[in-house]
Amino acid sequence: MKEYNIIVDNDAAGERIDKYLSTLEDMPSRSYLQGLLKEGSIYVNDKPVKPNYRLSSDDSIFFVIPDPVEVEIAPENIPLDILYEDDDIIVVNKPKGMVVHPSAGHESGTLVNALMYHCEDNLSGINGELRPGIVHRIDMDTTGSLVICKNDNAHRSIAEQLKVHSITRKYRAIVIGRLSEDGTVDAPIGRNENDRLKMAINHKNGKEAVTHYRILEQFNKYTYIECQLETGRTHQIRVHMASIHHPILGDTVYGPEKQPFNLQGQTLHAAVIGFIHPSTGEYVEFEAPLPVYFEELLKKLRLMT
Numbered sequence: 001m002k003e004y005n006i007i008v009d010n011d012a013a014g015e016r017i018d019k020y021l022s023t024l025e026d027m028p029s030r031s032y033l034q035g036l037l038k039e040g041s042i043y044v045n046d047k048p049v050k051p052n053y054r055l056s057s058d059d060s061i062f063f064v065i066p067d068p069v070e071v072e073i074a075p076e077n078i079p080l081d082i083l084y085e086d087d088d089i090i091v092v093n094k095p096k097g098m099v100v101h102p103s104a105g106h107e108s109g110t111l112v113n114a115l116m117y118h119c120e121d122n123l124s125g126i127n128g129e130l131r132p133g134i135v136h137r138i139d140m141d142t143t144g145s146l147v148i149c150k151n152d153n154a155h156r157s158i159a160e161q162l163k164v165h166s167i168t169r170k171y172r173a174i175v176i177g178r179l180s181e182d183g184t185v186d187a188p189i190g191r192n193e194n195d196r197l198k199m200a201i202n203h204k205n206g207k208e209a210v211t212h213y214r215i216l217e218q219f220n221k222y223t224y225i226e227c228q229l230e231t232g233r234t235h236q237i238r239v240h241m242a243s244i245h246h247p248i249l250g251d252t253v254y255g256p257e258k259q260p261f262n263l264q265g266q267t268l269h270a271a272v273i274g275f276i277h278p279s280t281g282e283y284v285e286f287e288a289p290l291p292v293y294f295e296e297l298l299k300k301l302r303l304m305t
Helices: 019-021 032-039 111-119 152-163 237-241 292-304
Strands: 002-007 042-044 059-064 083-084 091-093 143-149 168-175 185-186 190-191 193-203 208-220 222-229 270-274 285-286
Touching: 019 032, 019 042, 032 042, 042 193, 083 285, 091 111, 111 143, 143 152, 152 270, 168 292, 185 237, 190 237, 193 237, 208 237, 222 237, 222 292
Parallel strands: 143 270
Antiparallel strands: 002 059, 042 059, 083 091, 091 143, 168 222, 168 270, 185 208, 190 193, 208 222, 270 285
């Protein structure tokens, strides 16, 4: 357990407490702090406050970070396709059909189960007992590169880069229909008001979302593209491409229910991830090769063209 006693200086007067705390050294992530604030666990002048509380000079802030709860996830000897590994991070090429972390209906066989076996106790704990090491994720049926953090300092570094949109993330996808030119979709994404399990273009309650796409290859009825993310919203590429009437091939959630080629989910692959290394301060970039099913599908489409 760690106690924090902070006296606010003049320069921070008027600032939101969640933002202020997240800028201090040796702090958990802003989202973690917001969780503490929402549950009334952070006190200012002996009274609990919410994340939007505006600080005053000489405010006294007090809160406690409990010791991490022992993770009760069973390590599983599941092979990992490791693109890179050192004492701070591990970059893996996630296969199709693998869930990133345990959830209802997916208590085992996840990437976290595999990481628990491979890394043992060397995973960051900031995102809680069900998501050790996990700083970002991709959908179950999306393949490709993911960076996992082995310690909390690395986690904070990568999380901050994600927050300011400085991480390079390039995806490969096959979309339905022939795109005529490269482009950008700049449209906010939020929960679908009619179906809470889906995301949608939401100008009222959505968050900023920007996807750049460029044509790699064209076929009779499909287009092979590369998408580069400026932001990282849930289902971003899938929602954005569907919004311009070019849903991702195989995506039965945002595209047609009936899909050709007997695909298992969307043809979407996180090909490239690049970021500033938490320890060296150098930019590093890693590329995950296209999965076999994706390569075979491209060959079929070329033969059909």
